[in-house]
Amino acid sequence: MSRRLFTAPGMISDGETGSPRREPAGRVSAPSTGEGFHLCFEADPCTVRRVLGQAVAELARGLSRDDAGTLELALAEVLNNIVEHAYDGRTSGQVEVCLHREAGWICCRIVDSGHAMPALTLPEGRMRPLPPRLDDLPEGGWGWSLIRTLATDLAYRREDGSNYLTFRLPLSR
Amino acid sequence: MNLTAESVAEALVVNVDEERIDAAVAIQFKDRMRDLTAGAGGRIILDLGRVIFVDSSGLGAIVSVMKFLAPAHRLELAGLTPNVGRVFHLTRMDSVFPIHADVAAALHGAGHDL
Numbered sequence: 019m020s021r022r023l024f025t026a027p028g029m030i031s032d033g034e035t036g037s038p039r040r041e042p043a044g045r046v047s048a049p050s051t052g053e054g055f056h057l058c059f060e061a062d063p064c065t066v067r068r069v070l071g072q073a074v075a076e077l078a079r080g081l082s083r084d085d086a087g088t089l090e091l092a093l094a095e096v097l098n099n100i101v102e103h104a105y106d107g108r109t110s111g112q113v114e115v116c117l118h119r120e121a122g123w124i125c126c127r128i129v130d131s132g133h134a135m136p137a138l139t140l141p142e143g144r145m146r147p148l149p150p151r152l153d154d155l156p157e158g159g160w161g162w163s164l165i166r167t168l169a170t171d172l173a174y175r176r177e178d179g180s181n182y183l184t185f186r187l188p189l190s191r
Numbered sequence: 192m193n194l195t196a197e198s199v200a201e202a203l204v205v206n207v208d209e210e211r212i213d214a215a216v217a218i219q220f221k222d223r224m225r226d227l228t229a230g231a232g233g234r235i236i237l238d239l240g241r242v243i244f245v246d247s248s249g250l251g252a253i254v255s256v257m258k259f260l261a262p263a264h265r266l267e268l269a270g271l272t273p274n275v276g277r278v279f280h281l282t283r284m285d286s287v288f289p290i291h292a293d294v295a296a297a298l299h300g301a302g303h304d305l
Contacts, residue, residue: 046277063215085246087274094246098214148283152261158251161284 035173054118061104068114075126077117084092085189089117089124092168092187095161096128104132104181124187126169131180140174140183142166144164196227202234203227203295204269206240212249220249224256226263235260236297240270245278251302254284265289269297 055076059065071092078086105111114129135141142163149155166172169185176182178181193208205227212220228235237253239245245253258265269291271279279285291297 063213067211067213067215070209083273084277090244091246091274091278094213094244098248098304100247101214145283152258152287155254155258155287156251157255157258158247159246160250164247164278164281 038151054116056114056116058112058114061097061101061113061132062097063098063101066094066101069097070094073117075113076141077119081191082165085124085187085190088168088187092185093117093126093128095165096126096153096183099161100130100132100181104130106133108132124189126183126185126187128183134176135174136179138171138174192216192223194223194227195241199294200298201232202298203231204236204238206238210242211244212239212242212252213244213246213280214248217248217252220252221255228256228260231264233300234267235264236267236269236291236294238269238294239275240272240293242270242275245275247278247282250282250284254287257288261266267297275286285286 041057042180049185050191055073056070057072059069070093073093074086074090077089081089093115095114100111107180111130114125114127116129118125140161143164143166151191165185169187172183172185174181174183195208196203196205196206198204205224209216225238237256253266253268260266267289268279270293271290276285276290279288279290291300
């Protein structure tokens with residue numbers, strides 16, 4: 019009831035795609051008591067940027083600046099990982115993002131049909147000590163440590179060739 | 192990627208006239224920074240005052256720029272907006288860069304005054 023579909027230019031809404039991995043409509047949206055966001059789109063960096071803008075605009079109403087920032091950053095890191103790793107830079111991959119607000123939380127579910135997580139396990143994302151030499155500083159690899167810092171109740175499963183990631187983001191108010 | 196550089200006093204100030212440094216523009220950002228800073232002599236201050244979002248790819252690009260400018264230059268940052276500052280803090284990269292409240296503070300004061 020509270021689920022809404024959004025379609026932007028170049029994006030495919032749930033109702034229009036014939037993708038075989040699409041779930042029956044009744045399973046797509048989690049029970050929601052607040053505003054929701056649901057979108058399917060091609061996994062590439064420019065589309066990810068547009069989706070983040072839409073998701074934040076849709077869910078951030080009434081959120082504090084910090085909470086909106088948390089949502090945008092956590093979602094960006096998850097979606098970037100899907101583009102770079104699950105789909106390996108291929109352009110044909112679809113991603114489904116389902117978000118809804120519930121009490122003091124934003125509940126997130128992200129589905130893709132790219133490669134499975136190695137060993138079917140989420141990366142630990144441990145923050146490494148800073149190296150003493152500037153030359154040895156990492157130029158990436160912060161994605162999972164950021165996600166783990168920002169999100170709670172992270173869960174991953176692989177089912178029927180798709181990756182399902184769920185997590186919750188706490189709202190400060 | 193809209194970056195411009197101007198010489199102010201002894202420093203080269205690079206203004207980022209974009210709201211985002213993210214995975215979509217990380218490579219462009221590195222390339223533009225390389226062009227703009229070629230042959231620079233003094234301090235290099237990156238003004239991030241208009242940037243409201245940096246993800247780990249954008250952060251990686253900024254670190255990469257800092258590394259290719261070293262050892263001749265130490266890349267300094269100015270005007271981190273709150274969500275950008277948080278990414279630097281969460282990854283502890285705020286301890287790696289000199290960070291100034293804004294360009295004026297960078298030019299008139301020195302060091303870590305965020």
